[in-house]
Amino acid sequence: MAKPRHNILILNGPNLNMLGIREPEVYGLQTLTDIANDCQEYADELGFDVDFRQTNAEGELVTIIQQARGNHAALIINAGAYTHTSIAIHDALKILEVPVIEVHLSNPMAREAFRHTSYISPVAKGTICGFGGHGYILALNAVRSLLDEG
Numbered sequence: 001m002a003k004p005r006h007n008i009l010i011l012n013g014p015n016l017n018m019l020g021i022r023e024p025e026v027y028g029l030q031t032l033t034d035i036a037n038d039c040q041e042y043a044d045e046l047g048f049d050v051d052f053r054q055t056n057a058e059g060e061l062v063t064i065i066q067q068a069r070g071n072h073a074a075l076i077i078n079a080g081a082y083t084h085t086s087i088a089i090h091d092a093l094k095i096l097e098v099p100v101i102e103v104h105l106s107n108p109m110a111r112e113a114f115r116h117t118s119y120i121s122p123v124a125k126g127t128i129c130g131f132g133g134h135g136y137i138l139a140l141n142a143v144r145s146l147l148d149e150g
């Protein structure tokens with residue numbers, strides 16, 4: 001039987017719209033548009049549709065997460081700096097009831113101490129970090145496996 005074509009939300013937080021310009025030695029040279037295009041292409045191969053979003057606003061991230069309920073089969077999230085501060089995003093993710101994969105381009109555990117706490121990790125199925133933009137592709141593979149497992 002043909003697999004249903006799931007819609008996956010990939011959500012990016014503050015300053016990720018500045019990729020390519022922003023600290024390239026940490027975050028690489030790919031722009032967010034490059035990453036979005038790679039994700040769209042790879043998701044299509046996996047049989048997914050993808051909504052790729054970015055906002056700098058914490059409240060908007062919360063609203064987008066709330067709206068994902070019933071509309072998306074999984075969420076891949078890089079909450080940027082809100083990863084380390086946002087109880088509001090943590091609480092919104094708890095309501096979601098679909099697999100959440102946390103992604104970071106860098107490896108926060110190898111950086112400043114203030115990046116060592118994640119409010120996303122306790123409500124995520126797993127975390128992928130340190131692989132640059134390729135982390136999003138790894139996350140899409142993780143989502144495929146999780147959805148196939150049922």
Ligand code: DHK
Nearest residue numbers: 015080081104105106108115
């Ligand atoms: C992105 C950010 O903007 C930082 O605030 C996080 C994360 C790390 C990343 O590596 O993608 O600390």
